[in-house]
Amino acid sequence: MNQKEGKWRFYWGNSDIWNDGDDYDTKEDAIEAALSEEYRWTDRDTFRVGQIKCCTNDVKLYAGSVLEQIADHVYDEVGEVAEDYLRHVKNEHESILEERLNKVIKEWMNEFGYYPDFYKIVNVEEVKVEQKELKNEKSKSYIF
Template sequence: MTEDKWMCAPKIYTECWGAEEFNTKEEAIAAGRKAATEKGELAENVFGYYCNPDVPINDFAVGRMSEPALYIPVDSLLEDIAENVYEQVGEAAETYLDDVTKDDKQKLEDIIRNWLVDNNYSPSCFLITDIEKVEVNADDTQI
């Protein structure tokens, strides 16, 4: 997913955004205003849903797409590994992995993060931030 793309939604509190992506906020607003007046297939592409042609669209939302932050719980992973070994051999493994350094934990996190990217397991979903309500005015029918 590319950062800093913009998207429109039918309402500001839309839970699941999924429609056409725009390079700028201004492009998204212009497309949203045009879709609000023309409706039909254009509105489906821009807003991600069917718009009843008999119901006016008075406003819509725009928001910036961004990637979710990936928290990789390295400490929990190491603890799970150590517990698994402890269950197999008992007290002999009591201090196993207790001395992993901060640098080594960071290396492990980087390895996992790179593995996710290299094998196309990065999230295909996204966050929407900087959401704004856009009013549709009578003048917008002239677009």
């Protein structure tokens, strides 16, 4: 499992790509960190907090699609004589091909560093910042 999985982040922006900032163990820690960035909340009244859900890295190729591409290529090369090429592959043989293809692609991705290292943000909540002036000091609190 990725070390980021389940961590929390905050984001002051409007984009769906939360690619800056730190990761926090709890939602509360992320909220506190966001509130500590006074330069941001002085001109905004909301931010979002959410949890990291990593890509599973379970990349999969489907043998049926690969066989179809091969057959299309051969058809383009020689024409109608190849119309039925690879349309009657036994299920057992297709399964073996799929297993082998996926083994090779995962080894290749691992060897050259092509596994996805990005994630999506789930459990997103908007946090409203309330600001109050108290004896020349700013006070901040939040509401969900």
